[in-house]
Amino acid sequence: MALDDIYKEVILDHYKNPRNKRDLPGAEVSCTRNNPLCGDEITVFAHVDDGTVAELTFQGAGCSISQSSASMMTEAAAGRTVDQTLELAGQFRGMMAGEVEPDDDRFGDLVALKGVVKYPIRIKCAVLAWDVLQEALQDTGEATGARPHTVG
Ligand code: ZN
Numbered sequence: 001m002a003l004d005d006i007y008k009e010v011i012l013d014h015y016k017n018p019r020n021k022r023d024l025p026g027a028e029v030s031c032t033r034n035n036p037l038c039g040d041e042i043t044v045f046a047h048v049d050d051g052t053v054a055e056l057t058f059q060g061a062g063c064s065i066s067q068s069s070a071s072m073m074t075e076a077a078a079g080r081t082v083d084q085t086l087e088l089a090g091q092f093r094g095m096m097a098g099e100v101e102p103d104d105d106r107f108g109d110l111v112a113l114k115g116v117v118k119y120p121i122r123i124k125c126a127v128l129a130w131d132v133l134q135e136a137l138q139d140t141g142e143a144t145g146a147r148p149h150t151v152g
Helices: 003-016 064-077 082-096 104-118 120-140
Strands: 029-035 040-049 052-061
Touching: 003 064, 003 104, 029 120, 040 064, 040 120, 052 064, 052 082, 052 120, 064 082, 064 104, 064 120, 082 104, 082 120, 104 120
Parallel strands: none
Antiparallel strands: 029 040, 040 052
């Protein structure tokens, strides 16, 4: 089987059997965004505990690229610190811009989306979940250098 076909299978598997696709009651952060170009919509929910993304789920609808990317993201990012997650988001964007060679260990199934680089119109689909996650995490104020509100 050609590598492209394997990647296609991985994407379809996540699309048909999405991981962590459910509400997350009591989530500290959540955010919804859509991609009007394609009609994709994704909501991300996260439990952020002491600077770590303890649990990460999503809900959404749309094309196989957007939904499989969200599913892969929940697997790749859960358990990481907020900073590590934002760094991974940056690297994923880099991969989708054709600038970063993905690291299999860190990226896991996300590597399968590398082929999307060839279809510029679909890149927004692949990056949507990461945009939502990034925005959600920024709301926590736990990202580096972003703690505008001091509760106290
Ligand atoms: Zn799409």
